[in-house]
Amino acid sequence: MEWVLGLLSWTLNRARWPLGLSEQGAARWPRIMEEKALEVYDLIRTIRDPEKPNTLEELEVVTESCVKVQKINEEDYLVIIRFTPTVPHCSLATLIGLCLRVKLQRCLPFKHKLEIYISEGTHSTEEDINKQINDKERVAAAMENPNLREIVEQCVLEPD
DSSP, X not given: OHHXXXXXXXXXXXXHGGGTOOHHHHHHHHHHHHHHHHHHHHHHTTOBOSSSSSXXXXXXXXXXXXXXXXXXXXXXXXXXXXXXXXXXXOTTHHHHHHHHHHHHHHHOSXXXXXXXXXXXXXXXXXXXXXXXXXXXXXXXXHHHSHHHHHHHHHHHSOOO
């Protein structure tokens, strides 16, 4: 029995090694993902609301817990953000999602795939908005509109 357990342990370690998941590495894994999530949060918390002089953090549209990061492969990460509009009928929820996407696409220092969603049950048209802010063609078309681009630029501008 001891021999079987030793063989099993050896096999698991060999399987984890190419993925960088040694026993020590596996213990560090959650901490690394938390650090990446905090890095993402630090970038989005200062985005300004399109209507108010407040940041998304001040309005509690984004919080630390709304950001999740998962490793896809050696170099790529999946970043998932679930933001909460201030009211269920917020007319600017799509614009806020666009600001989140633009800021992260510009500023994240690691390779990533980005998924942005409205927190479930917090907006009357969340499904439609989720589709819009995760559709590359719609995002590109929105950023071609000079008026919309100017609003996004003002929202994502770093405070002095």
